[in-house]
Amino acid sequence: MKPPAIPLDQITALTHIYRTEIPPEFEDENGHMNIRWYLAVFDDAGYPFAAGLGLSPAYHEQHGTGGFDLEHHIHYLNEVLVGDTVAVYVRLLDRSAKRIHYMMFMVNETRGTLASTFECVNSFADLTVRRTAPYPDEIAARIDAQLSKDAALIWDAPVSGVMHS
Numbered sequence: 001m002k003p004p005a006i007p008l009d010q011i012t013a014l015t016h017i018y019r020t021e022i023p024p025e026f027e028d029e030n031g032h033m034n035i036r037w038y039l040a041v042f043d044d045a046g047y048p049f050a051a052g053l054g055l056s057p058a059y060h061e062q063h064g065t066g067g068f069d070l071e072h073h074i075h076y077l078n079e080v081l082v083g084d085t086v087a088v089y090v091r092l093l094d095r096s097a098k099r100i101h102y103m104m105f106m107v108n109e110t111r112g113t114l115a116s117t118f119e120c121v122n123s124f125a126d127l128t129v130r131r132t133a134p135y136p137d138e139i140a141a142r143i144d145a146q147l148s149k150d151a152a153l154i155w156d157a158p159v160s161g162v163m164h165s
Contacts, residue, residue, distance in 0.1 A: 003075055003117060003158030010155055011105045011114060014089035015146070017052065018045035019109075021085050032079040039074065042104050042118040045088035049102075054142045055124075063136075064128045070099070073119040073160040084110040091157055092146045094164070097134040099123045100143060101164065103157050121163050 020041060028034035050056070050067060060066050080086060087107045094101040104118040126133040135143060 018088040071121045078113040
């Protein structure tokens, strides 16, 4: 089911985390970006998002930690063509002691459309034992600050309804 329309100015008011131009190798036989590359763009956007929460690659290396994506849900809303510039924005939805639930919004800046949404549940992990683990207090505080900011938005996130942190 297609999510409700959200004005682009409300999406672009979210935290901007990533921008890229779609290269020729992302094109499929239908002349637009192949679905496999949407996940790649969202994955690339996940690194600056995590770093903004204090979970940079350097932090993970120093502490022997990482992150595990547990679930994804992608809506493909408007096509993206080679040469288009897309920007990704993020909205944090919820958290538990070990997990965050968030959405990313891919805006096609070239065409002025919302191209795709990505909903994810991700878990903090202790890589020394390769298990999920509670967020350290300083990271939890940063997550809570972002959650508070995003909870104040006046529009409902178009969640799938099947994912929970």
